[in-house]
Amino acid sequence: MPRYAQLVIGPAGSGKSTYCSTIVQHAEAINRSVQVVNLDPAAEHFDYPVMADIRELIQVDDVMEDDSLRFGPNGGLVFCMEYFANNFDWLEETLGHVEDDYILFDCPGQIELYTHLPVMKQLVDQLQQWEFRVCGVFLVDSQFMVESFKFISGVMAALSAMVSLEIPQINIMTKMDLLNPKAKKEIEKYLDPDMYSMMEDNSDSIRSKKFKKLTQVICGLIDDYSMVRFLPFDRTDEEGINIVLQHIDFSIQYGEDLEVKEPKNLDEEELNYDEIFEGKLDS
Numbered sequence: 001m002p003r004y005a006q007l008v009i010g011p012a013g014s015g016k017s018t019y020c021s022t023i024v025q026h027a028e029a030i031n032r033s034v035q036v037v038n039l040d041p042a043a044e045h046f047d048y049p050v051m052a053d054i055r056e057l058i059q060v061d062d063v064m065e066d067d068s069l070r071f072g073p074n075g076g077l078v079f080c081m082e083y084f085a086n087n088f089d090w091l092e093e094t095l096g097h098v099e100d101d102y103i104l105f106d107c108p109g110q111i112e113l114y115t116h117l118p119v120m121k122q123l124v125d126q127l128q129q130w131e132f133r134v135c136g137v138f139l140v141d142s143q144f145m146v147e148s149f150k151f152i153s154g155v156m157a158a159l160s161a162m163v164s165l166e167i168p169q170i171n172i173m174t175k176m177d178l179l180n181p182k183a184k185k186e187i188e189k190y191l192d193p194d195m196y197s198m199m200e201d202n203s204d205s206i207r208s209k210k211f212k213k214l215t216q217v218i219c220g221l222i223d224d225y226s227m228v229r230f231l232p233f234d235r236t237d238e239e240g241i242n243i244v245l246q247h248i249d250f251s252i253q254y255g256e257d258l259e260v261k262e263p264k265n266l267d268e269e270e271l272n273y274d275e276i277f278e279g280k281l282d283s
């Protein structure tokens with residue numbers, strides 16, 4: 001029997017631990033079993049129960065205090081994750097082997113772990129060897145994404161992680177509940193963006209011809225191949241949370257012995273964020 005995993009990734013401060021906590025609470029409400037593993041050796045606080053905590057294996061503070069290593073925060077975290085990669089047997093022993101496991105892995109926020117270091121890819125490969133079906137859940141802060149060029153930067157970070165990890169990936173805009181009404185309306189165009197239109201709207205603000213051409217090529221790549229889309233995540237909206245879970249479950253075929261349901265398509269349903277936020281979607 002397969003096991004299931006969400007690799008919860010994204011920049012520091014994007015709401016990964018809050019996402020995990022929200023999913024656990026939602027799962028309890030619908031009588032579904034979901035466990036969380038903390039993989040951030042620098043974590044100080046989280047409000048969800050963990051089945052495994054990497055800090056029991058190694059902590060960033062201990063590495064930074066080692067006089068022979070003399071690492072700073074980022075170097076210490078990279079050292080911790082490489083140490084973790086050499087001790088996957090600790091994780092295997094902690095997880096055990098229970099059929100139909102559904103586990104959220106709350107990962108560190110340093111983006112280099114997903115772009116040019118092999119650690120997270122090694123974790124994915126190991127989980128797949130343990131019969132896990134793994135989905136990457138890439139989070140970005142919606143408050144950061146309400147400007148076009150910041151949005152493009154976020155898209156490229158999500159795309160880089162997807163290419164590096166080589167697993168299905170669901171991209172999510174978090175902290176929607178913290179946006180003001182004007183920003184909530186503005187964010188709609190970023191959920192399924194028209195990159196060419198976005199580029200045209202901001203072309204006057206680009207002074208460098210080379211930078212403008214580069215940005216046009218990037219926007220064309222994203223738009224032509226429909227490589228990155230985002231789902232809104234409001235921790236106060238149970239129906240919106242359920243829609244996010246539907247997309248993730250479909251990508252890993254969770255509960256395949258049951259009737260498989262395709263996730264709602266926001267375009268086909270002609271829905272907007274206001275409807276999602278107000279909880280007016282039909283199940």
